Amino acid sequence: MTKLKKGSRCTICKAKGEKEKAVVFLPHHRLALCKKHFVEWFEKRVEKTIKEFKMFSKKDRILVAVSGGKDSLSLWNALNNLGYEADGFYIDLGIDQYSEDSKKLSIEFSKKIGRNLYIVDLKEEIASIPVINSSTNRPACSACGTVKRYYMNKYAKQLGYNIIATGHNLDDEAAVLFGNTLHWDINYLKKQYPVLREEGGFIRKVKPLCKITEKESALYAFFNNIEYIEYECPFSEGASSIEYKELLSQLEEKHPGTKLKFYADFLRKMYPILKEYERKEQEEIKICKICGEPSFNDICSVCRLKGIIEKASTNN
């Protein structure tokens, strides 16, 4: 958002013969925009991404994974404005003040736009993130991702939704891609697509903000007066994805558009090769012998996690 020259005019207003001042500069798109046209641009870009990757249509019932942060609330707002049937799903992770604040903001936002927000309390389902974290050696974000994916999928099916939409933005996706590329982790790389299709008990998962940067999403929230939780989850500190984000931002600073090109070129050029390869190496989806949810192993990762937590609590 830097480098906006004083007195710059909005590119779209200028084309219409109007003279509105620009408030945003998007160097990688070579666009200077006023507030109104930025919001329009943002929603059009989300719509374009939904169509490009055939994510869903107006007939689908969408459940947005809401964290209370700028990305999930901006996504929910945009989908609502674009006329999609999108409700929210909030998982109370039990992370003290962070969870209390983000839950409150999520509830307030759902009331503001008049859509349902389903709330699930993690400690009633399995255990809070702090308890899970102290019971396992896994990085907090990894265990948290596992349980969120599990309960989102389970409840979306129960509630009759056929699409889960998450607020992952371009910075998130590019950083994860960067990490998976540094380690050439083929199993993760071949799943790095903004649509994970429905199969074997998993419902379709989509990332409509995958071509929207973190800054664009924050600005969209700001212009729409969306109140969101502004501080990071206390467990995310030191996550390697933050290091990769910084590195990519260094490159972006020098060469605007690097992040988008890195991510979009992967999808366009590398992903098809990996998908072709995957056909031969397809993992079989089973049914967890304990809970009956879909799993790549006989026992799903959440049931295994439950076992570990129970063992840890017995030992203490």
Added chain:
Amino acid sequence: MTKLKKGSRCTICKAKGEKEKAVVFLPHHRLALCKKHFVEWFEKRVEKTIKEFKMFSKKDRILVAVSGGKDSLSLWNALNNLGYEADGFYIDLGIDQYSEDSKKLSIEFSKKIGRNLYIVDLKEEIASIPVINSSTNRPACSACGTVKRYYMNKYAKQLGYNIIATGHNLDDEAAVLFGNTLHWDINYLKKQYPVLREEGGFIRKVKPLCKITEKESALYAFFNNIEYIEYECPFSEGASSIEYKELLSQLEEKHPGTKLKFYADFLRKMYPILKEYERKEQEEIKICKICGEPSFNDICSVCRLKGIIEKASTNN
């Protein structure tokens, strides 16, 4: 090479019950070594790389691409010490003082080890690099690479060598891989292997230092009293590969071994997938209609370059 603690002992000497002080610390290999054992380690590692990738054997006739820099001279020295039949090939690029200095050092080194050094003068073959550079819009390093590959291949065949060995080190290979990955340049990625096999008029090209860092190669040259040109080619300034090297070094500093893992994991996990894919998309090797050398087009890139230079000189 940082973080060598004062008074550290050589790991290998220690294992033998000797007490030699370490002068080098290789954090990504967790080795502290004395001068003698570093030189031994270096040559063993080169030998291991040659065997790992089946580069060549003692029966082959090897032509080393000599630039006068630390990498090519260290490579030549190591191959000679390891008992391979390796002569040198120097291309005088006509870059003023840089070429004069590097040629002198290359000739002196060839005399020291008592091996042949063939010298080709680029301005007699096509034009000097400064002239080529002012005639085309291509980045200097790109045109230079093209002509070097062409004349190396042509003369190696004429002189009866069946292997071309270049001094590309791990830092070079990781930086190029990084750039090709940022752009997901599949055509380059699928050729990013330390052995390019002989086919259709191209002789085999190998990179025996691909798992040796820049610092290790400089240190090997230093310990062997190899005088090499210490300043960079004046045309290399601002090359994107330098930016990528810095970025990877940042990561390496925090996580020793990142560069090696990034490169080696690519070869192990990603390259086989790309090679499989390549089989279907194989480029056909033709014969250049002008010079008769192998080419991927009807006219090879050097003959095309000649045409451009002639046109530019007629216009001036």
